[in-house]
Structure formats: C-alpha cells, structure tokens
Amino acid sequence: MGKERVTVIDIAHAAGVSKSTVSLVLQASPLVNEATRAKVNAVIRDLGYVYNRGAANLRQSNSKSKIIGIVVNDLTNSFFAELAVGVDMVVQSAGYVQFLANTAESVDRQREVIASMREHGISGLILSPARGTDSADLKPLVASGIPVVNVVRQVSGAKVSSLVSDNHAGMRDAVRHLVGLGHHRIAFLGGFPDTAVFNERLQGYRDALSDMDLAVHEELVVSSAPSRAGGVAAIERALLLRERPTAAVCFNDAVAFGVCDGLRAHRLDPGEDFAVIGFDDVIEAQTAVPALTTISVDPQGMGRRAAQLLLKQINAGRADAEAIVSSVRLVVRQSCGAAIDKRERLSLL
Amino acid sequence: MGKERVTVIDIAHAAGVSKSTVSLVLQASPLVNEATRAKVNAVIRDLGYVYNRGAANLRQSNSKSKIIGIVVNDLTNSFFAELAVGVDMVVQSAGYVQFLANTAESVDRQREVIASMREHGISGLILSPARGTDSADLKPLVASGIPVVNVVRQVSGAKVSSLVSDNHAGMRDAVRHLVGLGHHRIAFLGGFPDTAVFNERLQGYRDALSDMDLAVHEELVVSSAPSRAGGVAAIERALLLRERPTAAVCFNDAVAFGVCDGLRAHRLDPGEDFAVIGFDDVIEAQTAVPALTTISVDPQGMGRRAAQLLLKQINAGRADAEAIVSSVRLVVRQSCGAAIDKRERLSLL
DNA sequence: TGACAAAATTGGAACGTTCCAATTATCTTG
DNA sequence: CAAGATAATTGGAACGTTCCAATTTTGTCA
Incomplete structure (x- = not known):
C-alpha cells in the first residue's frame, strides 16, 4: 500500500x-x-x-522553495521559543514551512545546520547567532543571494539585516525608574560581558546614572551566566558588599528570577526589601510572585517582524541590509515597588 | 553575484x-x-x-529525504520547547534536519502543516496532536508509508507508534508520597477534563487514594486551564471549601506554580503550610522557591527517544506501530515538605 | 460560412542529481 | 606479453515538475 x-x-x-x-x-x-x-x-x-515541491523547485531553479530556516542559540530559553512561535505564525500563513535548529551556542553546530539547510534549499534564514559567530560564517549565504535576518544579536561586519531590541534605552528607562523611586545604589546583575547585548545594556545603565548625576560604582556591576542560577550567584555576590545595593536591574528575566530566589534565601522579600527589574518580559513575568517589573521586548512580536522582513526580502528578490531596533517599554509590576520605610530599613543593615 | x-x-x-x-x-x-x-x-x-538535495532526492525517488517533521500543539509551553530540543539533538547528529510547526491546538492548522510537510517530502513525523485530532487526519500519512510517532498524547484508532509518559503511575506515586507524609485531604488541581492525559492522571490519583483506603472526595478535584493562571484559579476554589485540603497534586508544573502563587496571596507558605506536587519537572522546577516536588518526565529525553524511534522506523523501511510508555519518577524537593507541626496547625484552621 | 481572434490545450526540453550498463585503464600472473 | 581479472570511469536515461512555443478548439462577426 x-x-x-x-x-x-x-x-x-x-x-x-x-x-x-x-x-x-x-x-x-x-x-x-x-x-x-x-x-x-x-x-x-x-x-x-x-x-512534489522538490521536483517543482528543481525546475523553477532558483529560490522559490517556500522554506525558510530559523536557527537559534538556545531554544530551552523561553524567549527563543516565543520568538520561534512568532516566526511560525507569519511563515505558516504565507504558505511557507520552517526548518528549526538549535545550536546551543556552538558555532560548529551552527555552521553544520546552516550548511544542511542550504543544501535543502531554504530561501531565507532567520538567525540568532551563537556566541562567537564570525561574519565569515555568513559570507557564503549572502554571496549566493539568500536573505538573512539576524535577530537579538548582531554579527559585526556581516552585510545582513538585523532586528534587535533597544537594549540601551530599555536599561536606561529601568534605571531611571528606580532612581525615581529613590534608589541610588543600584546593581547591574548577570550576563556575560563579552557579548554585544550585555554591553549595550550596561551602557544604558551607566548613561542613566550619569544623566541623573549619580556615580557608577564598578563593584555594583556583577556578571554571571544569563540564567536563573546565574542570578542567584550574582545577588549572592552583591549582598556581600559592605555597602549593599537596594535595587538591581538584571540582564534578563531569568537572572531576575534567580535574584528573587537569592533574596528570599537571605530572608529578603523581593519587591518589599529590595527592588528588582528584569529584561525581556517572558510569559512568566506577569504571573510570578512578585510579578516582575521588566523591560518588555515581546519576543513573539519580534519573531513576527523578523519573519515579515525576511519574506519581504525574499519576495523583493534582492535584500539590502536594514538594521531595525525594536523599541521596548518598561512594564511596572510589583518587584520594583519597595516602600520607602522598608528600603531605609534595609540600607541600615 | x-x-x-x-x-x-x-x-x-x-x-x-x-x-x-x-x-x-x-x-x-x-x-x-x-x-x-x-x-x-x-x-x-x-x-x-x-x-542540491532536492535534485538528488528526486532521482532517488522514495523516502531518503533526510527531513523529518515535528509538530506540537503548544510551543510556548516550555515542556514542548524542551521536547523539540531533544528531537533536534538526535535528528541533527543523524544528518537530518527538521521542520517544526506549532498548531496552537488548532486541528485545521495541524492539517495544513502536515500536508505542507508532506509536499516537501518529510520521511517521518513526530506529532504531539492538537486536541480533537482524529485518526482520519493521520490516515493518508501512514497510508503512504511515512512513519509517525505520537508523543505526549495518543490518537485513538490511529495505527501509529506512540511515546507517552506513565501518567497513571506518576500521579499515583505523588499521592502516595503525600499520604506517607500524613496528608489525607489531598486536592487534584488543574487540567481540562476532556483530555486523555487528564483522565489518566486523575485515575492515578483515585487509585492511589483507594489503595491507601482513603475516600476520594469529588469536590477536591478542581479542573482549570493547564496554565499558571489556571493554577491560581484552582487553588482559589479549593480554599473556599469548608473543609480545606492540606495538600495538592497538580495537573502539571505550570499549574503547580500557579497554586504556589495563589497560596502566597492567601498568606500561606507553599511547602510549609501546604504541600504541592507538580507534574513534568520543567527546568524551572528545581530553581523555583520553594523548589518544586514534581513528577519528572524529562521532556528532552522523551524528545530524544521519540526521534530515535522514528529514525529506527525510517531506516527499517517499514514501521509497525509500537506503544511505549515512558516511566516517570517522583523528584522530592521542598514544595511538599510540610513539617508535621505546621500541617497540624493548618488542619485546625 | 469563411476568416480571424481568443481561449484552451499540449508535447518536449529542461532543472541537478543518481543509477545502470558499458567502456576503458590498470594489474596480475602463468 | 597475452589475456583474464579488477579497478576506475563514463554516457545516457530517469525522477516529477514547469515553461515555452506550438497547436487545436472555440468563439465572433462581416
């Protein structure tokens, strides 16, 4: 049969x-x-x-394969899962189907999957590059005229489009909000310092402090893995300082959750005794206790926009690189809402 | 160029x-x-x-396309993201590449994406079927000799392989553990009653109570959406009962987190004043506060096994349906560890 | 109704690969 | 070194589709 x-x-x-x-x-x-x-x-x-699309595509020779590729550096991070869902939505309703691959931050795996996807004839690629990706890795792709849209992270020197969130402005807004609430010792917690995203966010932090005429204390910047566990580690270190911070902006929501965990382990109540702000607005941020104040980047929306941009370039036949920075907004919830008296009590510890 | x-x-x-x-x-x-x-x-x-794999595949005519499809009902649920990662691992190292699609529980979308994948020549499919999937939906696929492995959910009447976790045994173990800790009013919270998974888990709950010679009180079974918000709603309802439960087994981890949130909103400390057990062991379960006692189903491992099974069938050329139930284990952490005195205090409320 | 236009249909070549059968080059060895 | 065996190479047909140019059918109207 x-x-x-x-x-x-x-x-x-x-x-x-x-x-x-x-x-x-x-x-x-x-x-x-x-x-x-x-x-x-x-x-x-x-x-x-x-x-049989394979046969059809063979005859039609170039490009119209109705397949796009999406490769992300960490699919276990729900930010990227959401992003993939966003891509899936627009790609699906445009009659396309998507290859998905996870690189787990390995540039070798990334090279392999991109090569494989190319052999299968993708007509476009959405890429959240693994750490250490070189522009040379993308060279052959763009040379053969396949549109590429980088998301979340950029690859310097690569002539491809990119869609990143406004890391600088987001972190700046977060810090301003905390300063407005009366904080002046604000830590920057989590993230790896060798990434562009980290540095953009850190710069936003620094610029905000400068703007408000506050000194930036380097000991308040503590990096760590951008994960929940990393957040725990970071707050541990920050609480060891002789002059403790009273608030923290975190590299991302995962770190922020870890920071909350770490605070509780020290019998501190996040949102009451210590203000915490995250970055990303992952889906759990609104239901967590306390609900997380964070910078909303709407990963699903980003996925949708990235897919739309890619499809536009595919249809246009020619893809000139455009760099979009996706604006971002502060969502105030409970984790930053330290009441004055409690904060003062804490700063006396 | x-x-x-x-x-x-x-x-x-x-x-x-x-x-x-x-x-x-x-x-x-x-x-x-x-x-x-x-x-x-x-x-x-x-x-x-x-x-050009397209051309090669055309000549080789049947099957060896080196593409498999994976379609899931809810990729925003990190359980499925993990599962996809597991699939990705083995599929990638076997030199395959995967189409991924999200159906968001829509059988229409599911039908479309499966048709599309078929046109693109997948040589196998891993499917977590949308609610309401009929065996007729899979008929054409299996008729054309394409191996299908159902994961998480079964489709009754379909002659395809399946890999589901042992829902009955998992829930039974959870309840036994709680009874062993001295609880006798245990609620079953969350999930939609019209799904097979729900009923398997509920049956495990009932059987465990019967085994331990405890009555099952129907008012302690409260269904809800299988989400964090649903968990909040469910525990709210359960706490309204004149004879409150002292512990709960939850449909899944998302519900369990919601239950913890809801408890805190009532000034109850999950793990201290009330025991909570989840199901799935998502990645956040171990880092949450309190760390969640849960039934570990290792979604990534399931993904790997599903992919291995599928590849085996693809290579064998012929795929006779086999049904695997993946065993499951109770992971005891803090959320169930109510100390005796506290529990007694609670039961007096 | 004959002639021309418009509408509908069609055969074959082409896309980039693999496979088969056949051919040519290279070794052995008595 | 002839001749058989083995190693290496090769031309064409085939896979299932699309496209082009050409052909056939149908319609229009003077």
Missing part, C-alpha cells in the same frame, strides 16, 4: 488531459477552462495525489 | 572528469581513485559548490 507515488502524469491520464494542463490547474492558472479544472481537481482528490 | 548555481557538471568540467565520477565522490564511494577524489574535492571547495 502506498508504494507507488501518484504523479502529475497519472492524474493527467485519469482525467484525460495532458500533464501540462494538470500543472496549470495545480498553479491555479486562469488559462484553464472551468470544467476541466473541476475534473482534474476531482481526480487529484480521488487518487490522493500529493504535490 | 551568486546568480548562477554551481552544479555537478560544472565541477566535473573543471576537474576534467565526468559528472558520474563527481557524483561518486559526493557519496564517498570507494570506487573512485584517491587522486581523483582529492582533485574533485578541491574543485568543489574552490567553486563553492552546494549539494
């Missing part, structure tokens, strides 16, 4: 027309008579024909 | 051999002389040739 593939010739035969006519109805050409179209479609249904 | 595709003929030309020879070196055939192999490979590198 099901051994023999039904081809366009089989249905041409059965419908009493030529394969060319069948091909025409497959692509909904207006050239074909309504009656024959109906007959052919009926036969198609009856015989259980399935269109 | 990059307009003209480099083909096997081009490199044959440049290397001074025939296209057949080039084809032979591409598939690493032992028939070709070392010297020519080296020369051809050099030319391949120089010209920046990329293999």
Whole structure:
C-alpha cells in the first residue's frame, strides 16, 4: 500500500488531459477552462495525489522553495521559543514551512545546520547567532543571494539585516525608574560581558546614572551566566558588599528570577526589601510572585517582524541590509515597588 | 553575484572528469581513485559548490529525504520547547534536519502543516496532536508509508507508534508520597477534563487514594486551564471549601506554580503550610522557591527517544506501530515538605 | 460560412542529481 | 606479453515538475 507515488502524469491520464494542463490547474492558472479544472481537481482528490515541491523547485531553479530556516542559540530559553512561535505564525500563513535548529551556542553546530539547510534549499534564514559567530560564517549565504535576518544579536561586519531590541534605552528607562523611586545604589546583575547585548545594556545603565548625576560604582556591576542560577550567584555576590545595593536591574528575566530566589534565601522579600527589574518580559513575568517589573521586548512580536522582513526580502528578490531596533517599554509590576520605610530599613543593615 | 548555481557538471568540467565520477565522490564511494577524489574535492571547495538535495532526492525517488517533521500543539509551553530540543539533538547528529510547526491546538492548522510537510517530502513525523485530532487526519500519512510517532498524547484508532509518559503511575506515586507524609485531604488541581492525559492522571490519583483506603472526595478535584493562571484559579476554589485540603497534586508544573502563587496571596507558605506536587519537572522546577516536588518526565529525553524511534522506523523501511510508555519518577524537593507541626496547625484552621 | 481572434490545450526540453550498463585503464600472473 | 581479472570511469536515461512555443478548439462577426 502506498508504494507507488501518484504523479502529475497519472492524474493527467485519469482525467484525460495532458500533464501540462494538470500543472496549470495545480498553479491555479486562469488559462484553464472551468470544467476541466473541476475534473482534474476531482481526480487529484480521488487518487490522493500529493504535490512534489522538490521536483517543482528543481525546475523553477532558483529560490522559490517556500522554506525558510530559523536557527537559534538556545531554544530551552523561553524567549527563543516565543520568538520561534512568532516566526511560525507569519511563515505558516504565507504558505511557507520552517526548518528549526538549535545550536546551543556552538558555532560548529551552527555552521553544520546552516550548511544542511542550504543544501535543502531554504530561501531565507532567520538567525540568532551563537556566541562567537564570525561574519565569515555568513559570507557564503549572502554571496549566493539568500536573505538573512539576524535577530537579538548582531554579527559585526556581516552585510545582513538585523532586528534587535533597544537594549540601551530599555536599561536606561529601568534605571531611571528606580532612581525615581529613590534608589541610588543600584546593581547591574548577570550576563556575560563579552557579548554585544550585555554591553549595550550596561551602557544604558551607566548613561542613566550619569544623566541623573549619580556615580557608577564598578563593584555594583556583577556578571554571571544569563540564567536563573546565574542570578542567584550574582545577588549572592552583591549582598556581600559592605555597602549593599537596594535595587538591581538584571540582564534578563531569568537572572531576575534567580535574584528573587537569592533574596528570599537571605530572608529578603523581593519587591518589599529590595527592588528588582528584569529584561525581556517572558510569559512568566506577569504571573510570578512578585510579578516582575521588566523591560518588555515581546519576543513573539519580534519573531513576527523578523519573519515579515525576511519574506519581504525574499519576495523583493534582492535584500539590502536594514538594521531595525525594536523599541521596548518598561512594564511596572510589583518587584520594583519597595516602600520607602522598608528600603531605609534595609540600607541600615 | 551568486546568480548562477554551481552544479555537478560544472565541477566535473573543471576537474576534467565526468559528472558520474563527481557524483561518486559526493557519496564517498570507494570506487573512485584517491587522486581523483582529492582533485574533485578541491574543485568543489574552490567553486563553492552546494549539494542540491532536492535534485538528488528526486532521482532517488522514495523516502531518503533526510527531513523529518515535528509538530506540537503548544510551543510556548516550555515542556514542548524542551521536547523539540531533544528531537533536534538526535535528528541533527543523524544528518537530518527538521521542520517544526506549532498548531496552537488548532486541528485545521495541524492539517495544513502536515500536508505542507508532506509536499516537501518529510520521511517521518513526530506529532504531539492538537486536541480533537482524529485518526482520519493521520490516515493518508501512514497510508503512504511515512512513519509517525505520537508523543505526549495518543490518537485513538490511529495505527501509529506512540511515546507517552506513565501518567497513571506518576500521579499515583505523588499521592502516595503525600499520604506517607500524613496528608489525607489531598486536592487534584488543574487540567481540562476532556483530555486523555487528564483522565489518566486523575485515575492515578483515585487509585492511589483507594489503595491507601482513603475516600476520594469529588469536590477536591478542581479542573482549570493547564496554565499558571489556571493554577491560581484552582487553588482559589479549593480554599473556599469548608473543609480545606492540606495538600495538592497538580495537573502539571505550570499549574503547580500557579497554586504556589495563589497560596502566597492567601498568606500561606507553599511547602510549609501546604504541600504541592507538580507534574513534568520543567527546568524551572528545581530553581523555583520553594523548589518544586514534581513528577519528572524529562521532556528532552522523551524528545530524544521519540526521534530515535522514528529514525529506527525510517531506516527499517517499514514501521509497525509500537506503544511505549515512558516511566516517570517522583523528584522530592521542598514544595511538599510540610513539617508535621505546621500541617497540624493548618488542619485546625 | 469563411476568416480571424481568443481561449484552451499540449508535447518536449529542461532543472541537478543518481543509477545502470558499458567502456576503458590498470594489474596480475602463468 | 597475452589475456583474464579488477579497478576506475563514463554516457545516457530517469525522477516529477514547469515553461515555452506550438497547436487545436472555440468563439465572433462581416
């Protein structure tokens, strides 16, 4: 059962027309008579024909494969899962299908999967590059005219489009908000210092402090893995300082959750005894206790926009690089809402 | 730049051999002389040739497309993201690449993406079916000899392999553990009652109570959306009962987190004043505060096993359905560890 | 109704690969 | 060194589709 593939010739035969006519109805050409179209479609249904895009794509030669690729550096991070969902939405409704691969921050794996996707004929790629990705890694892709959209992270020197969130402005707003609440010892917690994203956010932190005429104390910047565990580690270190911070902006929400965990371990109540602000606005941020004040970047929306940009470039045939920075907004919830008296009590510790 | 595709003929030309020879070196055939192999490979590198799997697959006709599909019902749920990562691992190292699609519980979308993947020539499919999937939806796939592995959820009547976790045993163990700690009013919180998974877990709950000679009180079973918000709602309702439960097993971890949130909103300390057990062991379970006692199903491992099973069937050429139930284990952390005195205090409220 | 236009249909070549059968080059060895 | 065996190479057909140019059918109207 099901051994023999039904081809366009089989249905041409059965419908009493030529394969060319069948091909025409497959692509909904207006050239074909309504009656024959109906007959052919009926036969198609009856015989259980399935269109062979591989063959079609081979003949059409270049590009229109209706496949795009998306490769991310860490799919276990729900930020990227959300992003993938956003991409999936627009890609799906445009009749495309997506290859998805996870690189787990390995540039070797990344090279392999991109090569593999290329062999399979993707007509575009959305890439959240692994740490250490070199512009040379993308060279062959763009040389062959395949549009690439980088998301979240940029690859310096690569002539590809990018869509990143406004890390600088986001962190600046977060710090300003805390200063407005009366904090002046604000820590910057988490993240790896060798990434562009980290440095953009850190710069936002510094600039905000400068703008408000506050000194930036380097000991208040403590880096760590950008994970929940990293957040725990970072707050531990920060609480060891002889002059403790009273608030923290965190590299991302995962770190922020870790910071909350760490605070509780020290019998401090996040949002009451210590103000915490995250970055990303992952889905758990609003339901966590306390609800996390954070910079909302709407990963799903980013995925949608990245996909739209990519499809635009694919359809345009030619893709000139454009760099979009996606604006970002502070969502105030409970984790930053330290009441004055409590904060004062803490600063006396 | 990059307009003209480099083909096997081009490199044959440049290397001074025939296209057949080039084809032979591409598939690493032992028939070709070392010297020519080296020369051809050099030319391949120089010209920046990329293999066209579409064309190859067309000639080889059936099956060996090196593409598998994975479609899940909710990628925003980190359980499925983890599962996808597991699949990705084994699929990637087997030289395959995967289409990923999210159905968001829509059978229509599911039908579309499966059809689309089929047109693109997947040689196997891993499916976590959307609610309401009918075995007829999978009929054409299996009829054409494409192996399908269902994960997490089964589709009754479909002649496909499945890999589900042992919901019954997992919930039974959770309840036994709570009873062992001295609880006798244990709630079952969250989940939609019209799903097979819900009923399996509920049955495990009932059977465990019966086994321990405890009555099952129907008012202690409160269903809700299987989400964090649903967990909040469920515990709210449960705390309204005139005879409150002292512990709860939850439909999944997301619900369990919600339950913890809801408890805190009522000034109850999860793990101290009330025992909570989840199901799934998502990645956050171990770092949450309190760390969540839960049934570990290792979604990544499930993904790996599903992929292995699928690849086995693809390689075997023929796929007879096998149903695997993946065993599951109770991971005891803090959220269930109510100390005796506290529990007694609570039960007096 | 004959002639011309418009509409509908069609055969074959092409896309880039693999496979088969056949051919040519290279070794063995008596 | 002839001749058989083995190693290496090769030309063409085939995979399932699309596209082009050409052909056939149908429609229009003087």
